Amino acid sequence: MIIRIDVSGDIPIYMQLRNEIVKGIGRGEFADGEALPTVRQLAADLGVNSMTVSKAYQCLRSEGYIETDRRRGAVVRLPERDSACADPAFCERLESGLELLSAEAKIKGFRKEEFIRMCSAAFEGGRGLTADAG
Amino acid sequence: MIIRIDVSGDIPIYMQLRNEIVKGIGRGEFADGEALPTVRQLAADLGVNSMTVSKAYQCLRSEGYIETDRRRGAVVRLPERDSACADPAFCERLESGLELLSAEAKIKGFRKEEFIRMCSAAFEGGRGLTADAG
Amino acid sequence: MIIRIDVSGDIPIYMQLRNEIVKGIGRGEFADGEALPTVRQLAADLGVNSMTVSKAYQCLRSEGYIETDRRRGAVVRLPERDSACADPAFCERLESGLELLSAEAKIKGFRKEEFIRMCSAAFEGGRGLTADAG
Amino acid sequence: MIIRIDVSGDIPIYMQLRNEIVKGIGRGEFADGEALPTVRQLAADLGVNSMTVSKAYQCLRSEGYIETDRRRGAVVRLPERDSACADPAFCERLESGLELLSAEAKIKGFRKEEFIRMCSAAFEGGRGLTADAG
DNA sequence: GTGGTCTAGACCACC
DNA sequence: GTGGTCTAGACCACG
Numbered sequence: 001m002i003i004r005i006d007v008s009g010d011i012p013i014y015m016q017l018r019n020e021i022v023k024g025i026g027r028g029e030f031a032d033g034e035a036l037p038t039v040r041q042l043a044a045d046l047g048v049n050s051m052t053v054s055k056a057y058q059c060l061r062s063e064g065y066i067e068t069d070r071r072r073g074a075v076v077r078l079p080e081r082d083s084a085c086a087d088p089a090f091c092e093r094l095e096s097g098l099e100l101l102s103a104e105a106k107i108k109g110f111r112k113e114e115f116i117r118m119c120s121a122a123f124e125g126g127r128g129l130t131a132d133a134g
Numbered sequence: 135m136i137i138r139i140d141v142s143g144d145i146p147i148y149m150q151l152r153n154e155i156v157k158g159i160g161r162g163e164f165a166d167g168e169a170l171p172t173v174r175q176l177a178a179d180l181g182v183n184s185m186t187v188s189k190a191y192q193c194l195r196s197e198g199y200i201e202t203d204r205r206r207g208a209v210v211r212l213p214e215r216d217s218a219c220a221d222p223a224f225c226e227r228l229e230s231g232l233e234l235l236s237a238e239a240k241i242k243g244f245r246k247e248e249f250i251r252m253c254s255a256a257f258e259g260g261r262g263l264t265a266d267a268g
Numbered sequence: 269m270i271i272r273i274d275v276s277g278d279i280p281i282y283m284q285l286r287n288e289i290v291k292g293i294g295r296g297e298f299a300d301g302e303a304l305p306t307v308r309q310l311a312a313d314l315g316v317n318s319m320t321v322s323k324a325y326q327c328l329r330s331e332g333y334i335e336t337d338r339r340r341g342a343v344v345r346l347p348e349r350d351s352a353c354a355d356p357a358f359c360e361r362l363e364s365g366l367e368l369l370s371a372e373a374k375i376k377g378f379r380k381e382e383f384i385r386m387c388s389a390a391f392e393g394g395r396g397l398t399a400d401a402g
Numbered sequence: 403m404i405i406r407i408d409v410s411g412d413i414p415i416y417m418q419l420r421n422e423i424v425k426g427i428g429r430g431e432f433a434d435g436e437a438l439p440t441v442r443q444l445a446a447d448l449g450v451n452s453m454t455v456s457k458a459y460q461c462l463r464s465e466g467y468i469e470t471d472r473r474r475g476a477v478v479r480l481p482e483r484d485s486a487c488a489d490p491a492f493c494e495r496l497e498s499g500l501e502l503l504s505a506e507a508k509i510k511g512f513r514k515e516e517f518i519r520m521c522s523a524a525f526e527g528g529r530g531l532t533a534d535a536g
Numbered sequence: 537g538t539g540g541t542c543t544a545g546a547c548c549a550c551c
Numbered sequence: 552g553t554g555g556t557c558t559a560g561a562c563c564a565c566g
Contacts (some may be wrong), residue, residue, distance in 0.1 A: 004556080006562095007556080010549085012556060012557090012558080013557075014557090016245050019234050022232055022234060022237050022238060022241070023233050024232075025237065025241055026236065026237020026240045026241055027232070027237065031414050033239045036539095038240070038537085038538065038539085039538080039539060040239050040538085040539090041538095046564095048558090049559070049560095050556050050559095051540095051541095051557075051558080051559095052556080052557065052558085054539070055556090056175060056538085058540095058566060062330060065241065067410035068410055068538095068539070069410055070409050070410070070414070070415060070538080070539085070565065070566065071409065071538085071539085071565090071566065073537095073538060073539070074539085078241060079241070079242070079243070080243075081242075081243035085544075086242075086243070087242065090238070090242055092254065094235060094238070094239060094253060095256065096236060097231070097235050098161070098252055098253055098256035099157050099234060099256045099259060100153050100156060100254075101228060101231050102155055102253070102256040102257040103155060103156050103157045103159065103160020103161065104159065104224070104228070105228060106160045106257065106263060107156070107159055107160055107199065107212060107213070107258075107263070108213070108215075108220075108221060108224055109213070109214075109215035109220070112254070112258070114557080115253070115257050116253060116254060116257070118228065118229060118232055119232055119236070119249070119253040120246070120250060121249060122229065122232035122235075122236040123236040123239075123240065123246050123250070124181070124234045124246070125233060126237075128246075129240060129241070141337050141338050141339065142335035142338070142345075143339055144335055145340070146549075146551090147338060147550080147551080148550080148551090159543065183550095184551085185550095185551070189551095193548060196541055226539080243547090275554080276437070278564090280540080280542090281541080281542075282541080282542090285421070287502050288555060290502060290505050290509070291501050291502055291505045293505065293507065293509055293543060294501070294504065294505020294509055297527070304542080306552085306553065306554085307454060307553080307555095308554090309410070314541090316542085317542060317543050317545095318554095319541095319542075319544095320541080320542065320543085321555095322554070322555075323542095325554085326555095333509065334492045334529065335537090336449070336553095336554070337540070338550065338551065338554085339553085340550060340553085341552095341553055341554070342540090342554085342560085343440040346509060347510070347511070348511075349510075349511035354510075354511070355510065358506070359509055360504070362507060362520065363520060363524065364410070364502060365476075365503050366503060366521055366524035367425050367428070367500070367522055367524045367527060368421050368424060368425055369499050369524075370428065370498060370524040370525040370527075371424050371425045371427065371428020371429065371495060371504075372424060372492070372496070373429045373525070374525065374531060374557095375424070375427055375428055375467065375480060375481070375531070376483075376489060376492055377481070377483035377488070379480075380522070380525050380526070383521070383525050384518060384521060384522060386496065386497065386500055387500055387517070387518060387521040388514070388518060390497065390500035390501045390503075391504040391507075391514050391517050393501060393504075393512070393554095394432070397475060397508060397509070401503070414564075414565060415565080415566075416565080416566090450566080451566050453565095454565080454566060456566090459564095459565090481561065513558090
């Protein structure tokens with residue numbers, strides 16, 4: 001998985017990292033139980049401080065995307081995939097995010113079909129979630 | 135238009151304000167040329183510092199959502215609605231945003247139809263963009 | 269509120285800090301909405317790095333004990349006090365903690381009355397939770 | 403005795419092990435003088451490194467919960483059960499632990515009776531300490 | 537080897 | 552003024 005970071009942007013590096021890893025998981029590039037690069041490794045690869053990577057991992061852990069197995073480092077942990085809106089807080093966040101993006105798109109001149117096509121493409125990107133690497 | 139601000143929370147107040155106004159425009163609550171509340175009016179209503187509101191307006195202006203009319207203050211300025219991806223930088227940002235949201239949704243267990251339904255609902259919210267009130 | 273830190277102990281400083289503040293809230297030394305000392309202030313008082321204090325505050329925030337109002341810094345935020353075991357994860361943690369402490373006490377020779385007296389004293393310490401300082 | 407270990411999570415494995423064994427002793431599942439499983443036996447059962455189990459046993463020994471019998475390995479050694487607060491360091495630790503748990507419970511909305519009921523249940527768990535199996 | 541903690545000091549965004 | 556971010560580098564506990 002290739003991660004590109006924009007050091008000069010306004011989004012904190014650790015958050016960009018968190019976002020990219022979430023996208024990677026969503027794209028199916030990590031199976032359930034698969035290990036992420038070590039903190040030091042990733043920090044060296046990206047040329048950032050290891051505390052920055054560590055913070056991204058802690059963030060992912062607190063959100064339930066990964067666990068840090070004391071033996072193996074950070075591993076992806078996909079939740080049980082039950083009904084969609086089990087987490088109302090997430091649903092609200094999702095709705096709000098989609099409303100903002102769609103408003104911007106609408107104002108820029110997007111038609112509904114174009115917007116939905118992009119949504120569809122985003123959701124279908126990657127090879128789907130894969131289970132069982134643990 | 136009612137705006138709710140969360141003073142705790144990660145998103146800066148001025149950005150929340152900017153976001154809510156963009157959503158409002160997207161929902162069609164402002165016609166092209168319609169005036170926004172004055173900075174100090176809005177600041178008083180929300181109980182925030184007027185510099186914060188000012189910054190939000192500055193941000194909207196630099197993004198082309200509003201213009202500053204000497205007499206009437208800040209007015210909404212909808213762009214000509216040309217082809218969708220005229221602005222490649224915006225397209226990239228939109229794609230990235232959708233990819234992140236869809237990844238989170240996928241991991242949470244959303245199926246494609248559910249996600250697309252939410253996208254569709256978000257886009258259709260409000261009464262559509264209205265032109266020419268100036 | 270006086271906080272004493274054991275720099276040489278095995279509990280991380282930020283966690284000791286978090287614990288002491290939770291105890292302080294439990295003792296009723298902070299009303300709902302009351303501001304905590306600033307990060308820098310507390311760091312200076314305790315002679316520790318401000319990132320350490322910051323980490324303690326972030327921990328408290330992620331657990332819902334405080335919020336960080338962008339204007340006023342960190343403020344105590346007491347949750348609605350509804351039914352006791354609303355949070356099953358917490359209940360489990362509490363049970364486990366009590367089982368461990370009671371086992372140690374039993375082995376040390378405590379009788380039930382002695383143990384319960386200490387539990388009672390611990391719960392009643394301070395002047396109770398106080399609301400409304402917002 | 404069944405021991406469950408959480409390899410992710412903040413508490414080191416050897417400490418979880420130590421805690422579970424202390425709980426087991428408190429519940430009366432080990433008579434005075436009864437032998438614990440061998441280090442490598444327990445390590446194999448739990449799927450952890452035997453050094454980890456060894457460290458847990460070392461910890462228990464230094465705290466006086468077990469002794470190392472040359473023939474039989476680690477055996478439980480209950481102290482004479484004298485007056486409660488013979489060990490002031492332990493009393494302080496116990497008080498501090500109870501204060502923390504009770505503060506968390508109070509903030510979560512527990513009433514005193516509920517909390518005391520849980521304390522009582524924790525203390526009474528198991529079949530009491532049994533002496534003299536050695 | 538791993539992640540976690542801590543420091544000292546810097547810079548920045550926000551309000 | 553506030554908290555948040557980041558760095559470089561150190562040390563430690565865990566397994």
